[in-house]
Amino acid sequence: MLSTFTKAQIAQAGPTDISDEVERGRIVVFPECPIALASPEDLSFLREEMPKVLRLKNISYHPESDRIIGIKGQREVVARAHEILKAHSQRVQSFLGKTIPSLASGWMIGTSSFRPMQERGRHLSAHASNELVHVDAGAYGATHGDRIIRFFVNVNPVEDRVWNTKGAFPELHTRYGAQAGVGRRNGNGGYLEEGIFDRLRTATVRAMAAVVPPAKLLDSSPYDRAMRRFHNYMKDTPEFQSTSEGHQEFRFKPFWAWMVFTDMVSHACISGQHAFVDTFVVPLKNCRLQEMAPINILKGHP
Numbered sequence: 001m002l003s004t005f006t007k008a009q010i011a012q013a014g015p016t017d018i019s020d021e022v023e024r025g026r027i028v029v030f031p032e033c034p035i036a037l038a039s040p041e042d043l044s045f046l047r048e049e050m051p052k053v054l055r056l057k058n059i060s061y062h063p064e065s066d067r068i069i070g071i072k073g074q075r076e077v078v079a080r081a082h083e084i085l086k087a088h089s090q091r092v093q094s095f096l097g098k099t100i101p102s103l104a105s106g107w108m109i110g111t112s113s114f115r116p117m118q119e120r121g122r123h124l125s126a127h128a129s130n131e132l133v134h135v136d137a138g139a140y141g142a143t144h145g146d147r148i149i150r151f152f153v154n155v156n157p158v159e160d161r162v163w164n165t166k167g168a169f170p171e172l173h174t175r176y177g178a179q180a181g182v183g184r185r186n187g188n189g190g191y192l193e194e195g196i197f198d199r200l201r202t203a204t205v206r207a208m209a210a211v212v213p214p215a216k217l218l219d220s221s222p223y224d225r226a227m228r229r230f231h232n233y234m235k236d237t238p239e240f241q242s243t244s245e246g247h248q249e250f251r252f253k254p255f256w257a258w259m260v261f262t263d264m265v266s267h268a269c270i271s272g273q274h275a276f277v278d279t280f281v282v283p284l285k286n287c288r289l290q291e292m293a294p295i296n297i298l299k300g301h302p
């Protein structure tokens, strides 16, 4: 499930070589971090200071509003974290714009977040927990079938970041879709079509979000609701969490980077501390292998 690219291989790759790997449901790993990182002093600052000022699950830079969320502390501390995350976000965008240009065209640039806490034993609620295997559902409200890609960097100088997976969406849906209550047999054939009420809500939410950006969190769609159901089924089902079927463990070493369609590849972060996570929503039409997208898997299987 891993596709590894060295810096030399990135330089030699064609314009869709790396994005095709992502679309196939591979985790694309960069053992040599392909972007410049914040200075060692700035990384030490994040590791040491962010746990003290964390107010939400993560600390996140929002590029659309140029704001940092999830932090409460002295003004200089907040301002320094803001600058570090903003610069990191811009370097990730620049790298991905060159490396996966077909996916990056017209995408929605989401948050750049720093994960300051040890993931093992955080005791978050089941649906918020990173330690339980899941596929991501919704990002910033609803995606309507667009894709969620995340780019990670482990900036812990000594500790691996450890992930588990149970496989990718196509096979997960075949195995668990009916139990999870997603699929055409649970509704009429067009259950993923957006009805008048859905279209009205989305139009209203978009108009509101133009004035107040967080209003986009109110959006929904039949696709996003199905993905949420699947996400919750995974996290709420102990037999799924403990199954050996499709189970693999990955260890991402200090200063490795990796990226993956997190709406497709199931994942849990079972341990590790100090990582950057950058999120982008890729228009479905950008994908070359659209038949592998979750929305088309859902539409195509009874």
Ligand SMILES: [Fe+2]
Pocket (backbone or CB within 6 Å): 134, 135, 136, 262, 267
């Ligand atoms: Fe996730």
